Amino acid sequence: MEYMVETDNITKKYDNFTAVNNVNLKIPRNSVYGILGPNGAGKTTLISMLCTILRPTSGTATVNGYNVVKNAKEVRQSIGIVFQSRALDDILTGREHLEMHASLYGVPSDIREKRIQEILDLIALGEKADEFTKTYSGGMKRRLEIGRGLVHHPKLLILDEPTLGLDPQTRENIWEYITKLNESEDITVLMTTHYMEEADQLCDEVAIINRGQIIKSDSPINLKRELKADTITIQVDKPDEFIEKVKTLDFVSKVFQDDSTIKLMVERGENLIPPLVSFANKNDIVVESIELQHPNLEDVFISYTGTKISEGR
Amino acid sequence: MAEIEGIYTIWLRESKRFIRYRSRILTSVVTPLLWLLIFGTGLGSAVRFGGNLPGGYQAFIYPGIIGQTILFTAIFSGVSVIIDRQYGFLKEILVAPITRPSLVFGKAIGISTAAVIQGIILLFLSFLVGVHMTPIIFIASLLLMIPISVGLAGVGLLIASFTDSMEGFNLIMSFVVLPMFLLSGALFPVTGLPTLLQGAVYLDPLTYGVDALRQIILGYGAIPLSISVTVIVVFAAVLVFLSALAFNMKEQELM
Numbered sequence: 001m002e003y004m005v006e007t008d009n010i011t012k013k014y015d016n017f018t019a020v021n022n023v024n025l026k027i028p029r030n031s032v033y034g035i036l037g038p039n040g041a042g043k044t045t046l047i048s049m050l051c052t053i054l055r056p057t058s059g060t061a062t063v064n065g066y067n068v069v070k071n072a073k074e075v076r077q078s079i080g081i082v083f084q085s086r087a088l089d090d091i092l093t094g095r096e097h098l099e100m101h102a103s104l105y106g107v108p109s110d111i112r113e114k115r116i117q118e119i120l121d122l123i124a125l126g127e128k129a130d131e132f133t134k135t136y137s138g139g140m141k142r143r144l145e146i147g148r149g150l151v152h153h154p155k156l157l158i159l160d161e162p163t164l165g166l167d168p169q170t171r172e173n174i175w176e177y178i179t180k181l182n183e184s185e186d187i188t189v190l191m192t193t194h195y196m197e198e199a200d201q202l203c204d205e206v207a208i209i210n211r212g213q214i215i216k217s218d219s220p221i222n223l224k225r226e227l228k229a230d231t232i233t234i235q236v237d238k239p240d241e242f243i244e245k246v247k248t249l250d251f252v253s254k255v256f257q258d259d260s261t262i263k264l265m266v267e268r269g270e271n272l273i274p275p276l277v278s279f280a281n282k283n284d285i286v287v288e289s290i291e292l293q294h295p296n297l298e299d300v301f302i303s304y305t306g307t308k309i310s311e312g313r
Numbered sequence: 314m315a316e317i318e319g320i321y322t323i324w325l326r327e328s329k330r331f332i333r334y335r336s337r338i339l340t341s342v343v344t345p346l347l348w349l350l351i352f353g354t355g356l357g358s359a360v361r362f363g364g365n366l367p368g369g370y371q372a373f374i375y376p377g378i379i380g381q382t383i384l385f386t387a388i389f390s391g392v393s394v395i396i397d398r399q400y401g402f403l404k405e406i407l408v409a410p411i412t413r414p415s416l417v418f419g420k421a422i423g424i425s426t427a428a429v430i431q432g433i434i435l436l437f438l439s440f441l442v443g444v445h446m447t448p449i450i451f452i453a454s455l456l457l458m459i460p461i462s463v464g465l466a467g468v469g470l471l472i473a474s475f476t477d478s479m480e481g482f483n484l485i486m487s488f489v490v491l492p493m494f495l496l497s498g499a500l501f502p503v504t505g506l507p508t509l510l511q512g513a514v515y516l517d518p519l520t521y522g523v524d525a526l527r528q529i530i531l532g533y534g535a536i537p538l539s540i541s542v543t544v545i546v547v548f549a550a551v552l553v554f555l556s557a558l559a560f561n562m563k564e565q566e567l568m
Binding site (some may be wrong): 028051052053073076079081083085087088089090092093096100101103104105106233 | 315319321322325326329330332334390400401402404405406407408409410487501564
């Protein structure tokens with residue numbers, strides 16, 4: 001069982017609309033895996049099938065080695081889930097939410113109290129733990145929901161748009177929290193998002209989904225190479241010498257050579273063209289042409305699908 | 314064992330909700346008192362029912378008003394699943410490793426607890442309408458209120474599983490709750506009615522609940538007690554079964 005989640009052509013159709021279309025995913029254990037796509041791409045539908053609340057039209061999936069249709073109960077015991085929409089009861093306290101979850105998931109009563117205290121320490125609710133959740137801020141509610149998903153020591157934590165509707169600072173706190181969690185606990189995290197930077201920062205691997213289909217999956221480093229970094233394409237008279245020299249510059253993160261053209265991976269490339277040209281001149285190298293490109297996720301989306309991620313469907 | 318714990322957990326949450334909404338408890342006592350003290354006194358003085366209502370009209374409607382309180386609480390608490398769904402809390406419960414029948418049963422007994430507590434408060438207030446309360450009457454009424462409220466909670470849960478939003482609330486009021494209340498014989502004797510009305514009265518499960526309560530509390534009624542009790546218990550079992558079935562079938566749409 002190398003993979004925590006494996007799907008085999010999993011598909012969900014509604015009448016004549018296909019929400020998820022023959023998706024094949026392999027999610028390695030103990031990784032943070034992101035599903036990135038615009039609204040309406042099928043992310044939540046896919047998640048719902050993995051957590052057994054929606055039955056696939058065709059295809060199948062296993063979670064923690066259990067089939068999502070035949071062994072739904074074992075799958076449910078293996079996962080903790082944080083839904084996109086809030087799933088809290090206003091008139092229960094944070095602690096009561098955890099207690100309720102612990103008993104629904106059969107956490108043995110002798111260790112229950114200790115486990116709940118651990119979670120409360122982890123999500124740092126402080127004194128608010130014993131107040132009704134209607135008094136909580138958005139970030140506290142999210143932390144409580146994440147903490148609740150962890151009470152029963154799940155092997156897989158599913159987060160559906162964990163930072164949707166949160167302010168930037170709270171969002172960063174949640175990111176930090178998810179990273180810490182993945183390091184300290186024996187847990188695989190599967191999250192959906194339509195924020196590129198979220199996928200970037202958190203995930204070991206990202207699958208890009210659109211119109212129910214996985215377009216591409218790779219590590220963010222590889223995706224970033226294509227999506228996030230600026231590319232300066234440059235042609236010079238002495239390429240080999242230039243490459244040797246240019247590698248020493250600290251703003252150049254990577255150098256690729258493609259016949260006579262050299263591609264430099266940089267950030268904020270628009271500021272770097274003048275220094276690059278004068279650097280070349282100083283070393284007696286003549287720049288024949290220089291070009292800047294800003295590839296980003298939108299470009300990738302447009303090139304694959306003809307739509308923008310922000311528009312989606 | 315896990316299922317029993319699950320049922321207990323759902324029950325506990327339902328009971329906590331009831332106790333924490335103080336205004337609901339207050340309303341649930343004040344409303345029946347208004348019926349008993351104003352409607353009961355008013356209609357009781359205006360209309361003479363002859364000698365067939367021993368204890369007077371107020372005493373006559375007292376078991377009926379207990380039935381009404383249970384009816385309103387149970388159905389509306391059942392329907393409140395719709396609110397749970399809108400607030401997303403239902404998902405948390407539905408995705409837990411607990412079977413649908415356990416979930417529905419936990420809900421039903423939680424709602425029943427709330428309804429029975431209200432019934433008990435009314436039993437303590439029997440002196441207001443001049444009804445003599447003994448420990449035996451008290452306990453027998455209590456035992457009877459349990460299946461009545463479980464069955465009615467089942468009605469509410471069943472409606473909830475077929476309804477998307479609280480916009481249907483008025484429909485439920487007009488087509489389910491009020492007809493059940495008015496046809497139950499809570500406010501008038503069910504004997505000697507026009508045939509059509511008579512038929513409708515006997516189709517209403519609450520009729521049997523009210524009549525059984527009336528026999529226990531006042532010592533007279535229209536239907537043999539054994540039949541009433543049987544109807545109530547069967548009704549409760551069938552409704553819990555049906556709503557568990559509905560939750561199982563509609564699970565995917567409930568998310």
